[in-house]
Amino acid sequence: MHMNRRHTLVLAVGAALLAAGCTGTGGASKEADAKAPDDPSKVSGTIKVLTVRTDLIQDGTLKRYAAEFNKTYPKVKVEFEGLTNYESEVKIRMNTKNYGDVLLIPAVIKKADYPKFFASLGTEAERSKKYRFTDVTTVDGKVYGQSPNGVSPGFIYNKRVWKEAGITQWPTTPAEFLTDLKAIKGKTDAIPYYTNFSAGWTLSAWTAVNGSVHCDPQATDELATGDPWAKGADLRVGDTLLYDMVKQGLVEKDPTTSNWEESKARTAKGEIATQWLGTWAIVQFQDAAKKAGVNPDDIGFMPFPAQVDGKFCAVIGPDYNQGINVHSQHKDAARAWVDWFTDKSTYGQDNLAISPLKDAPLPDVMKPYEEQGVKFIEVDDAKGAQVKQLDSDSEVGIYAPEYRQNLVDLARGARKGSLDDFFADLSERWTDAQKNLGS
Known part of the structure; x- marks a missing residue:
């Protein structure tokens, strides 16, 4: 299962990749609309x-979706092409005109360039009435992509283990979270928290705490113009919790030998209690539970331990946009597929995802969010490109593994220095990059 890293990247508001030299030669100024067809029986053609x-x-899952789609659109033939190194392969193809009919919008393409490469799906004013996340692909009031599912960062945890440790409520502060992990260490055989250090992208996922800590839809603006490691800032709060877990011996013995694939079954079996990932991972952990012959309902999901006005807050964002x-x-057949896949296919439910349709119910595993009154927010991505530029210029790498691998090494004594100095260095590099960018 190699798509995991991608899901977390997309969740981390965009991705590590910078839009470097991907201009494309094919019809640079060609703008087009892909209108929704009126009569499904008349739409024909083969789309890739x-x-x-x-x-x-x-x-065979995608083939089954296509067969279902063909009941409504009998004359459209849908062919799929799966790419393992998706970003790098599609980037090369986009220098030609041949990059499929429908594709996942690569992180490497600059947002301002969407109209050169993609047909518009309509205006944001219109689409935002029905769908979430429309601003993420909007250029000059038109929308160029649609995600079939929404994702939210949070902790995957084994409910049975947390209960065994006597914990009945979700922790509401980082301090409470640490106390709960200590109870798990004392009363169960489980590793309280698993860093998944070796996979790398699993540590990058910590950038996704941004927004949840202070329930701030402008969290990306804060990264662009503020200091992400100032006292109380979201990233510092998340990074401090990660540091404290490691420092207090509440993680796996040797993080450098961690194993992502194995961690799914180990969490399902209760050998691992908790991991910071995202809603996209729930179905994979439940599948691992079934394969291991344990109860998939033991897999739970909880928000970051912080509350504003007595409520937890969860950021939701789109997965890859089509x-x-x-x-x-x-284009009419391609548009038919995008609309059907978003509105009518079971892809979202099958992945226990948050629907992009504003009026759709939450998946069952997220029902506790409803019961606890968790507030969902979407973080405004207007300054997303600027943040990626700062991240590159500062060489901090908030979407790359090294900075948090260094943080974990510091916490376990494999690196010298103090946490305050570590944060001060990040702050300095980031704010210097801001000055040079002229913000």
């Missing part, structure tokens, strides 16, 4: 859909 989900091609190739010969 590019995807990261090689697993769903291999197990776009339509501006050069496609079958």
Whole structure:
């Protein structure tokens, strides 16, 4: 299952990749709309859909979706192509006109360039009435992509283990969270928290605490113009919790030998109690539970331990957005697929995802969020490109593994120095980059 890293990246508001030299030669100023077809029986043509989900091609799931789609659109033939190194392969193809009819919009493409590569799906004013996340792909009032599912960062945890340790309520502060992990260490055989250090992207996922800590839809603006490691700032709060867990011996013995694939079954079995990931991972951990012959309902999901006005806050954002190739010969068929896949397919439910449809119910595993009155927010991505630029210029790497691997090494004594100095260094590099960018 190689798509995991991608899901967390997309969750980390964009991705590590900088839009470097991807201008594309094909019809640079060609703008087009892909209008929704009126009569499904008249839409025809063969469309190619590019995807990261090689697993769903291999197990026949995508073929089943296409067969379902064909009941409404009998004359459209859907072909899938799964790409393992999706970002790098699609980037190369986008220098030609041949990059499929429907594709996941790569992180490497600058937002301002969307109209060169993708057909518009309509205006944001119109689409935002029905769908979440429309601003993420909006350029000059038009929307260029649609995600079939929403994701939210949070802790995957084994409910049975937490209960065994006598914990009945979700922790509401980082201090309470640490106390709970200590109870798990004292009263159960489970590793309280698993860093998944070796995989790397699993540590990058900690950037996704941004927004949840202070329930702030402008959290990305804060990164662009403020100091992410100032006292009380979201990233510092998240990083401090990670540091404290490691420092207090509440993680796996040797993080450098961690194993992502194995951690799924180990969490399901209760050998590991908790991991910071995202809603996208729930279904994988439940599948691992079934394979291991343990109860998939033991897999729970909880928000970051922080409350504003007595309420938890959860950021929700889109997974990869589907776009339509501006050069496609079958834009109506491509549009039919994007709409059907978003509105009518069971892809979202099958992945226990948060629906992009504003009026859809939450998946069952997220029902406790409803019961606890967790507030959902979408973080405004207007300054997302600026943040990526700062991240690159400062060489901090908030979407890359090294900075938190260094943090974990510091906490376990494999690196010299103090936490305050570590944060001060990050602050200095980041704010210097801001001055040079002229913000």
